[in-house]
Amino acid sequence: MKIALLHYRGGLMDGVSLEMEKWKKVLTRMGHEVHIVAGNRKEGVDVVVEEIGFENPDFAMMNRNFFGGVTDFSNEEDFLSFMKKKEEELFHTLSEVLEDYDLVVPNNIWSLGLFPPLGLALSKLKKKFIAHHHDFWWERKHLIPKSERLREILERHFPPDLPNVKHVVINSIAKKELQKRKGIDPVVVPNVMDFERPLTSEDMYHRMREELGIDPGTIVALQATRIDKRKAIELSIDVVALLKRTLKRKTPLYNGSVFSGEIVLVFSGLCEDVSYLEELKEYASLKSVPLLIFSERVKEDTSFFWKLYNVADFVTYPTILEGWGNQLLEAIAAKKPVVLFEYEVFRSDIKPVGLRYISLGERFFRRENLVKVEESVLQKAVEELSKLLCDPSLYRETVEHNFEVGKKHFSLERLKEILSREVLV
Incomplete structure (x- = not known):
């Protein structure tokens, strides 16, 4: 046809x-x-x-x-x-x-x-x-x-x-x-998602970090969604801020590097709400969370969007409303662990297949126009994330398990x- x-x-x-x-x-x-x-x-x-x-x-x-x-x-x-x-x-x-x-x-x-x-x-x-x-x-x-x-x-x-x-x-x-x-x-x-086409490699991890001037001991969180209010990106800032306070300097990481004390949050998605981006910049500054924003570069060169998965140590997916969850599948295919908010469709259609993830819960509230989760939920998530980032076996088992589950249920x-x-x- x-x-x-x-x-x-x-x-x-x-x-x-x-x-x-x-x-x-x-x-x-x-x-x-x-x-x-x-x-x-x-x-x-x-x-x-x-x-x-x-x-x-x-x-x-x-x-x-x-x-x-x-x-x-x-x-x-x-x-x-x-x-x-x-x-x-x-x-x-x-x-x-x-x-x-x-x-x-x-x-x-x-x-x-x-x-x-x-x-x-x-x-x-x-x-x-x-x-x-x-x-x-x-x-x-x-x-x-x-x-x-x-x-x-x-x-x-x-x-x-x-x-x-x-x-x-x-x-x-x-x-x-x-x-x-x-x-x-x-x-x-x-x-x-195309699980047959590798999104990341160890070689690209080091090359991309060198190109972007990111130190080997710096932890990188990737926010790959578009910049839009329903993505609740302020939760990613909260995760990074608490992780930075929790993880001690010189702690050995899953990849053989030693934590330098620095964590950066990378935005790779297109910006669809300029005023919201300004709010996020202000909030990140308040929380002492460094941002690297590549929205404009990705707009000019979409291949750079995919390359940025290489620099990540984990992916944040705090969205509170999704019809499905493309960036979640991308993170799984890129073999990166995910910190996510359990939005409604995730609970009904994705969670039952058995993915391993770090949860930000399924309830949120707003404070000063920002999406929040309970402090105890955030604390637990960061504790689990810290353990994962410092345990090579747990890290590898988690991402490989998710890759196989994704390949079975959500492949071409x-x-x-x-x-x-x-x-x-």
Whole structure:
């Protein structure tokens, strides 16, 4: 088959872009011709349709008026008329662009409704669809329109229940909610990782640290998520600050080095909230936690994102809300131990497979606009982390165990099995 993987953007480091690349790799191995069709010009995007991209002025304007309240039109009727016109334009554009494809896989276009005319236009195409839902609009308060009429559009059409559309979700919680809301029974396809391609090596560990000027005795914590408030990155700062106070200088480490007393926290993800990044810088300074921020470099060179896993001694994953958990899988594939907050989807879909991790618990509260966990939970996590970083056997056993578990449950081979048996049928 000739297959189009469709999204607003591609070739970037967001979860949807990453999963499309994995689907493309697996579907191509299965003998299909696969193209990523998106609205941005980026390496990895095979077909560019600028009309559906985030950079399109109509996209931003539509988003602002649909979710934030109609402000750019004299009344709601005028806005709805504009939407209808845009829907017709997109229908003609997509009819031409997607004409030769046997199967179209829209990613999140029918899930969040960020650009409603696009979803409505897609529904009119006489194509075979697999709707890949990574998140849903009802999971995000800011993506619920203030207007009842506009909200009804989402409730009726996002996602659509059509005979030519098969639905895929990434976790069991979303499956139950979609069944309840729409009577649709989707297939659960978890996010996956390529466990056959080594992400790290001992040689690269030393080379990357030398390149970045990081002393062999310095412990590096890696925060590989995008910089966004729901990632609760302040918890990573708390972990590093307490670890620095707990671990004694000149303590032998798992890799044969001796702890210098220094711990740095590295940010490798793209920044999606500049004001939040400033808050994190201020908080890290208050806690005496050095930060190395490579967001801009990664934006220019995505390969550098993957290289940064080499410098890490452990990975922090304190996110409080995830549809799945790409950076968790990346850490496992990179053979790095993980300190994580047990968010809801982790508890329901990932925890049962038996990964070994250092827990920040499953309850949080806010203090002065920062996410916090109980001091006793943080203390226990840091004690476990200290033990792990100072025990070569425990470190090795932990990361190797997780690698094998990840390979079994979340590999490209597992994706191929699910697509063959449950999706492409």
